Amino acid sequence: MKDGETDKAMGSAAFEIGDILGSKGNITAKRLRNGGVLFAKVRHVPRADGDLYIKLRGFNVKNVDRGFLRRGKSDPYFEISHLEDDSAGWTPVARSKKISHTLNPCWKPTEVALDRLCDNDRDKAIRISVLDHERSGKHQLIGSVEATVNTLLAAVTSANDAQKDIDMTLALELKDEAGSFAGSLVVTEAFVNGDTANSSTRPGEVNGNIMTEDAGINYEPGEKQDSESIPSNQSTRSRRASFIEYISGGCEINMCVAIDFSSANGNPREEGTLHYATGDESFNDYESAIASVASIIAKYDSDNKFPVWGFGAKYNGEMQNCFQIGEEAVGVKGVISSYRDVFRTDLAMSGPSVMHKVIEVAASQAKKTHNIAAKEGGQAYTILLILTCGHIHEMEETKKALEAASLEPLSVVIVGIGNAEFHAMQFLDDLDVKPPARDITQFVEFQKHKNSKYSAAGATLEEIPDQLVDYFHGRGIPPLSARSQIISDVKPQEYDEEQDHDLEYDIAEDGTITLSH
Numbered sequence: 420m421k422d423g424e425t426d427k428a429m430g431s432a433a434f435e436i437g438d439i440l441g442s443k444g445n446i447t448a449k450r451l452r453n454g455g456v457l458f459a460k461v462r463h464v465p466r467a468d469g470d471l472y473i474k475l476r477g478f479n480v481k482n483v484d485r486g487f488l489r490r491g492k493s494d495p496y497f498e499i500s501h502l503e504d505d506s507a508g509w510t511p512v513a514r515s516k517k518i519s520h521t522l523n524p525c526w527k528p529t530e531v532a533l534d535r536l537c538d539n540d541r542d543k544a545i546r547i548s549v550l551d552h553e554r555s556g557k558h559q560l561i562g563s564v565e566a567t568v569n570t571l572l573a574a575v576t577s578a579n580d581a582q583k584d585i586d587m588t589l590a591l592e593l594k595d596e597a598g599s600f601a602g603s604l605v606v607t608e609a610f611v612n613g614d615t616a617n618s619s620t621r622p623g624e625v626n627g628n629i630m631t632e633d634a635g636i637n638y639e640p641g642e643k644q645d646s647e648s649i650p651s652n653q654s655t656r657s658r659r660a661s662f663i664e665y666i667s668g669g670c671e672i673n674m675c676v677a678i679d680f681s682s683a684n685g686n687p688r689e690e691g692t693l694h695y696a697t698g699d700e701s702f703n704d705y706e707s708a709i710a711s712v713a714s715i716i717a718k719y720d721s722d723n724k725f726p727v728w729g730f731g732a733k734y735n736g737e738m739q740n741c742f743q744i745g746e747e748a749v750g751v752k753g754v755i756s757s758y759r760d761v762f763r764t765d766l767a768m769s770g771p772s773v774m775h776k777v778i779e780v781a782a783s784q785a786k787k788t789h790n791i792a793a794k795e796g797g798q799a800y801t802i803l804l805i806l807t808c809g810h811i812h813e814m815e816e817t818k819k820a821l822e823a824a825s826l827e828p829l830s831v832v833i834v835g836i837g838n839a840e841f842h843a844m845q846f847l848d849d850l851d852v853k854p855p856a857r858d859i860t861q862f863v864e865f866q867k868h869k870n871s872k873y874s875a876a877g878a879t880l881e882e883i884p885d886q887l888v889d890y891f892h893g894r895g896i897p898p899l900s901a902r903s904q905i906i907s908d909v910k911p912q913e914y915d916e917e918q919d920h921d922l923e924y925d926i927a928e929d930g931t932i933t934l935s936h
Contacts, residue, residue: 432914434459438718445667445901448911456911461663462901468539469611471568473499474528475515475547476578478587480602481595482522483551483559492520493551495561497604499529500546501536509546512536517552528608533568541568547604549593562593562601574606660898662884665891668899670798672719673788675781676754677741677803678705679836680761681731681772683810687762693808693837696762704836706755708806708865712834714751715876716802716883723750727757728780731772738769741776771812774805775820778831782824789828798899800828800887809839814846821850825857830886832879835864857889858882 430451439447439461446460477495484493496517500509513531518524537543548563566574574589585605593601666672685692693704702710717723724747730740744761748754785801792799811817821831833848835841841864848862861882868875891897 429453430455430457432457432459435718436461445663446909448909450911450914452914452916458909462667468533470530470532471536471571472528472530472608472610472612473571473606474608475526476585476605476607477522477524477526477549477593478585478590478603478605480522480524480549480593481561483561484553492522493561494519494553495521495524495549496552496558497526498548498550499531499536500548501538502544502546522602530612533611537568541572543567547591549602549604560596562595564591564593564604566591568611571606571609572611575609576605576607578605578607659892660888662888664898664901665798665800665887666719667901668798669902670800670887670891670898671721671788671792672716673785673799673801674713674716674720675726675728675784675801675803676709676713676748677728677730677774677777677781677805678744678758679731679772679774679805679807680729680766680768681770681808681810682768683731683770683772684768684808684837687768694762694768696759702755704865704869705758705806707869708834708836709754709758710751711869711872711875712806712832712863712865712879713754713804715872715879716804716832717751724748725754726784727754728777729761729766730774730777731768731770733767733769735765740773741780770810772807772810773813773816774807774811774833775813775817777805778803778817778820778824781831782820782827782829785824785829786827796899798891798896800830800890802883803829803831805831805833806836807833807844808837809835809841809844811843814843817847818850821847821860822852822856825852825859826855828887828890829859830883831860832883833860833862835862835866838866855893857886857893859886 430453432449432451434447434449439445439459445462446458448456448458450456475497477497480493480495482491482493484491494517496515498511498515499513501512502508503510512535513529515526515529518526533539533541537545544565544567546563546565549561551559551561553559574591576586576589578585587603587605590603590605592603595601680694684694687694687696689695695703697703713725717725727744727748729742729744732739732742734742745757748757781801781803785799785803788801789799824831833844835844841862844862844864847860850858850860852858861879863875863878865875868878
């Protein structure tokens with residue numbers, strides 16, 4: 420953006436949280452239509468343990484903009500940056516307005532949340548950089564200095580804006596890229612607002628951290644405000660951890676799929692029944708549910724290989740309520756292919772249909788997978804996706820199977836296909852269990868969400884994050900250290916004309932970005 424001109428869109432890309440969390444280091448990238456690459460990363464954000472309020476003045480900052488006849492002066496502004504923990508370097512989290520044509524700028528106060536600034540660690544290094552603002556957008560570094568919140572609180576030198584004879588004893592020295600002196604920064608005011616231990620922390624006071632959960636994203640703001648705060652993310656281990664922290668630490672998510680082939684679904688050769696094969700590229704309801712709901716969970720599965728089971732049918736001449744359909748499916752397309760292929764076998768849709776067998780098998784597999792991962796220093800959690808028309812027998816056995824399975828690293832998502840009443844499925848969702856058993860069941864009536872992938876995603880993932888955290892936290896198992904990924908090693912996805920079309924958005928006065936509909 421140039422001064423006096425309207426912002427010009429450089430491009431946009433659509434990311435899904437599942438895609439990012441399923442990537443190494445929780446970071447992914449996409450190419451923009453007109454060139455360039457946009458990176459997206461997800462990290463846990465605990466709520467700030469207060470906001471740093473700081474007022475800075477610059478003295479004799481280096482002049483890097485001589486201008487016409489070498490009579491010009493720099494237009495300095497400053498950025499405060501957060502040190503990333505994954506080799507990504509420094510990320511700006513606050514930025515001042517420029518002060519035109521001066522080497523002794525007196526900036527207006529800036530306020531930035533401690534979680535964004537230093538992960539609530541007041542002794543963690545932060546960087547303050549002073550730059551010369553250029554209309555072209557190619558701003559030039561004047562100098563920078565590293566400090567901590569505590570050193571800034573201790574470096575306050577009282578002075579009003581007009582005062583020139585200021586004690587420079589506590590001034591911070593700026594260094595240019597060559598390491599040479601590039602001016603001084605004086606902290607004329609600094610304290611922490613909204614401290615969770617006290618109503619505020621004045622200079623020199625330090626308190627402990629009390630953290631809860633929140634979220635935020637990075638963005639490049641406009642210049643409508645006197646000072647700007649740019650959200651960032653981080654993690655902590657001092658309280659109940661979050662789903663994102665477990666995934667960031669490499670917890671493997673494994674999905675297995677179970678499909679109801681009972682006669683209650685109707686004759687698959689008759690049009691209008693739930694398993695009817697259309698013979699063209701369109702999907703029946705089961706295929707639509709696999710494509711929609713399974714793809715949501717699959718984004719979190721690192722190897723993208725899924726066992727597919729059937730129940731409620733005669734298979735290989737015997738009535739079975741848990742039988743393997745082919746080899747492990749690769750990707751959601753592989754699940755659909757396995758589903759279609761089973762109708763080319765001797766499968767005979769039958770009954771009565773029970774689902775407790777597949778729950779028991781999934782629980783056993785979840786336990787085995789987690790134990791293998793634990794021996795290798797990792798973590799694993801399994802999600803069983805059951806697709807059914809809802810006509811299930813032996814409900815008491817199913818209830819007992821869910822209670823027993825709740826002791827294992829497993830969640831069960833039951834997707835109701837068709838227009839049945841699904842009272843039994845809702846009963847399982849509302850099952851009241853007593854510790855040490857957990858609530859592991861989520862029922863999704865597909866008909867209500869089939870026309871919106873966002874609605875389907877919300878319904879599918881509504882309880883899984885808490886269920887995963889409940890399992891590990893209840894056993895005193897903390898998340899592993901976050902996996903790192905160097906940005907230069909991230910392979911960008913190609914631009915997708917259909918998905919990544921230019922988005923319209925609004926920027927509020929507080930810097931919040933919302934998409935326009």
